[in-house]
Amino acid sequence: MEDIAWEKDQTPYYVFPCSKCRQYMYVKTTQKTKKCLRCGRAHKVEHIQDSSELVNGISTAVEVVKARQNELAIQTLGDIPDLRAAHDFKVARSHSTPKEEKDIERGENGFLEKYKKILLKISSLYHKFPLYVIEVMADNFGIPSSEIKILTRSLLKEGIIIKINSNSYRLNVEKLQ
Ligand SMILES: [Zn+2]
Numbered sequence: 001m002e003d004i005a006w007e008k009d010q011t012p013y014y015v016f017p018c019s020k021c022r023q024y025m026y027v028k029t030t031q032k033t034k035k036c037l038r039c040g041r042a043h044k045v046e047h048i049q050d051s052s053e054l055v056n057g058i059s060t061a062v063e064v065v066k067a068r069q070n071e072l073a074i075q076t077l078g079d080i081p082d083l084r085a086a087h088d089f090k091v092a093r094s095h096s097t098p099k100e101e102k103d104i105e106r107g108e109n110g111f112l113e114k115y116k117k118i119l120l121k122i123s124s125l126y127h128k129f130p131l132y133v134i135e136v137m138a139d140n141f142g143i144p145s146s147e148i149k150i151l152t153r154s155l156l157k158e159g160i161i162i163k164i165n166s167n168s169y170r171l172n173v174e175k176l177q
Pocket residue numbers: 018019020021022023036037038039040041
């Protein structure tokens with residue numbers, strides 16, 4: 001009995017990004033085609049083999065898709081010039097030491113606005129996401145980690161960030177705007 005319960009799913013899957021919208025997805029290696037759920041582009045499995053990662057088991061496939069999406073989001077957001085310009089802060093300051101922090105825009109409202117912009121960007125990329133995505137992103141944009149904790153807590157309270165379960169959160173976009 002126990003052996004059966006603990007038997008691992010070893011079904012092989014390919015994990016690959018959509019050639020049109022870059023969304024990551026997985027497909028069984030035995031399947032012929034896979035349609036992107038986001039943009040609808042159909043991918044022939046024989047054509048994506050070379051540009052994909054081979055993983056074993058559905059849970060691993062899901063985890064790898066999530067990880068690649070996070071990386072993509074962080075890369076994408078790290079390169080958004082209007083977000084930087086709008087708040088007149090330099091990304092070089094994002095790793096500042098505490099004594100340099102006084103140079104950074106202070107005041108809860110300043111950070112709150114910046115933080116909300118980051119959340120809007122996240123919401124345009126994800127339906128749901130782990131909380132650390134916000135933390136990584138906010139850190140990249142120069143919000144001190146102490147502020148990130150305070151802002152996250154208060155936006156959870158306000159129902160702008162909504163907890164789905166211990167790993168997933170989603171955003172109430174209407175309240176954000
Ligand atoms: Zn797509």
